[in-house]
Amino acid sequence: MxxxxxxxxxxxxxxxxxxxxxxxxxxxxxxxxxxxxxxxxxxxxxxSLEGLAAALYGRCMDELLDRMAAAVEEAADARDGVRRAVVAYLGFTADHPDKARFIHAAPYALDLGPYAERIAAAKAPRLARLNGWIRGHMDAGTVARLPVAQVEMLLIGPVAEVTRRWLAGVPGIDLEEAARILPDRIWRSLGE
Missing domain, CATH: 1.10.10 (Arc Repressor Mutant, subunit A)
Incomplete structure (x- = not known):
């Protein structure tokens, strides 16, 4: 070798x-x-141990973002893309709860601050794919023209919260149910 x-x-x-x-x-x-x-x-x-954690966070986040980007790029239209993004995030969580747990807990439990620039640089190309898709639909008038960061909060915020609660074992949180209910609700907040 x-x-x-x-x-x-x-x-x-x-x-x-x-x-x-x-x-x-x-x-x-x-x-x-x-x-x-x-x-x-x-x-x-x-x-350091934190450097290892930052690398693992990056690897897990890359997998999640790649899954979401691939999902929206296959979408027939903006509404379908939002649905696919939500389902992709929840599917990643169901398929890889260990990775989802690390994504959601590690930044709070470990000091990843010194690695923030490196993590952001690694995420940038994947976020560019997602943001490019969103901007294309904004330009077409099918997604509300909002700052991209606010679109991300409307799209990811509810899904991330469901994920956090499911990972914590909160009673009554069901990922399949969320995948049925959330896409249309989120679409209403983003559609034009």
Missing amino acids: TRHKRSEETIRKLLDTALEVYPGDFTLRAMTTRSGVSMGSLYHHFG
Whole structure:
């Protein structure tokens, strides 16, 4: 195995282990013990436990945003795109609760602030795909002309809150029910 391949394997192993142990035992000792990777390698690749967390957050967020972007790009129209975006987010949560939990909890539980620029830069191309789709529909007059950040709050806010509550085990929160109810309600807030 080449040095590059070994390095990729070490990074993958640490990220996978971090997702397995979070939130219960997210410590350096747990990372090295469970992954079999040395403390030196962890520091070499990530600089710190928080650096590892930032990389994992980025990997999980990339998967969620890729799923949402692909969903809206397949949509027949703006309303269908909103429906697909909501269903994609909730489907990601159902399929990968560990990743959804990390996305929703890690920024509050760990100090990812020093990595904010790196995280934002990694998200930028995926958000550009989503925002490009939204702007196209704004230009066509099918989505209300609002600041993109406000569109994101109207589109993602309700879905993220359902996700947080479902992950926390709040009684009465059902992702399938949310996937049936939320798309039309969210569309009403965004449609022109």
